[in-house]
Amino acid sequence: MRIWSIANQKGGVGKTTSVVSLGGLLAERGARVLLIDLDPHGSLTSYFRYDPDSLDTSLYDLFFEKRCKDLDYIHKVIKPTSREGVDLLPATTALATLERQVSGQDGMGLVIAKTLAQLWDDYDYALLDTPPILGVLLVNALAACQRLVIPTQTEYLALKGLERMVHTLKMVMSSQNRQLPFTIVPTLFDRRTQASLMTLKEMRKLYPEHLWKEAIPIDTKFRDASHQGLFPNEMDRLSRGVRAYRHLLAELEQMEEAKNERTIEK
Numbered sequence: 154m155r156i157w158s159i160a161n162q163k164g165g166v167g168k169t170t171s172v173v174s175l176g177g178l179l180a181e182r183g184a185r186v187l188l189i190d191l192d193p194h195g196s197l198t199s200y201f202r203y204d205p206d207s208l209d210t211s212l213y214d215l216f217f218e219k220r221c222k223d224l225d226y227i228h229k230v231i232k233p234t235s236r237e238g239v240d241l242l243p244a245t246t247a248l249a250t251l252e253r254q255v256s257g258q259d260g261m262g263l264v265i266a267k268t269l270a271q272l273w274d275d276y277d278y279a280l281l282d283t284p285p286i287l288g289v290l291l292v293n294a295l296a297a298c299q300r301l302v303i304p305t306q307t308e309y310l311a312l313k314g315l316e317r318m319v320h321t322l323k324m325v326m327s328s329q330n331r332q333l334p335f336t337i338v339p340t341l342f343d344r345r346t347q348a349s350l351m352t353l354k355e356m357r358k359l360y361p362e363h364l365w366k367e368a369i370p371i372d373t374k375f376r377d378a379s380h381q382g383l384f385p386n387e388m389d390r391l392s393r394g395v396r397a398y399r400h401l402l403a404e405l406e407q408m409e410e411a412k413n414e415r416t417i418e419k
C-alpha cells in the first residue's frame with residue numbers, strides 16, 4: 154500500500170480537493186483507494202454526503218479500546234463513496250475533542266499506522282486529508298505516510314504558511330527520527346495575476362528541490378463537482394484542473410518508482 158498525506162497548516166489551500174482529485178484519478182486506473190478524513194471539520198466526509206455531526210462511527214472510535222487492531226471494527230467504520238473502488242474512513246466532529254482525551258497516553262501517534270497495517274492488502278493507496286493544526290491527528294498522518302504533498306495557494310501570504318509547514322514537518326520528522334519526502338504543489342494558480350506569478354517565482358527560489366514544476370489552475374469545475382458529491386474526473390475527465398492533477402499524479406508515481414529503484418540498489 155502506498156500512503157500519502159496531504160497537509161498544510163494554512164486553511165483553504167486545496168487539501169481536500171487534492172485528496173478527492175487524486176483519489177478519483179487513481180480509481181480511473183483501477184486502483185483500490187482509501188480516503189481518510191483526519192480533519193475534525195469533516196469536509197472530506199461531507200463531500201461524499203455523510204454528516205460528520207451524526208455518523209455513529211468514525212475514525213475517532215479507532216483511538217479507543219485498541220479498535221485500530223480490530224479489522225471487523227475498522228470495516229464497520231469504512232463507508233463507500235460515489236465511485237466503486239474508492240472508500241472513505243470518515244471523520245466526526247468528536248475528533249475535535251481527541252487531543253484533550255488522549256494527550257499523554259502512549260501509542261496515540263500510531264493509531265492510523267496500525268489501522269492501515271490491518272488494511273494493507275485491501276487497498277493500493279491511502280490518501281490522508283489532514284487538519285490545519287499540529288496535534289495528535291497530524292502527527293498520526295505524518296507517522297503513517299511514506300510521502301507528503303503540500304498544496305500551497307499561489308498568493309503571497311501563503312508563503313508564510315508554507316514556511317511554517319516545512320518547519321513543522323522537520324520538527325516532527327526529527328522527533329520520529331525519520332525522513333519523509335515532500336512535494337509542494339502550487340494551487341489556485343491564476344496566470345493572469347501578478348500575485349500568482351510572483352508567488353510561484355518565490356516558491357521556486359525558496360524550495361527548488363521540493364517544488365512541483367507545474368501548478369493546479371483555478372477551475373470552477375472543482376466547486377461544481379463538490380456540489381454534486383462527485384469526483385472531479387467523474388464530472389469532467391478533461392477539465393483544466395483534472396488534467397493538472399493527472400500530471401501531478403504521474404509525477405508522484407514517478408518519484409515512487411525512483412524511490413523503489415534506490416531502495417533496491419541499496
Ligand SMILES: Nc1ncnc2c1ncn2[C@@H]1O[C@H](COP(=O)(O)OP(=O)(O)OP(=O)(O)O)[C@@H](O)[C@H]1O
Nearest residue numbers: 164165166167168169170341370371372373375376
Ligand atoms: N484549483 C481550484 N480552483 C478553483 N477552486 C478550488 C481549487 N481548489 C480548491 N478550490 C475550492 O476552494 C475551496 C477550498 O478548497 P479545499 O476545501 O480543497 O481546501 P482545504 O485546504 O482542504 O481547506 P480547509 O483547510 O478548510 O480544510 C473549496 O471551495 C474548493 O472547491
Ligand SMILES: [Mg+2]
Nearest residue numbers: 168169192196
Ligand atoms: Mg479540507
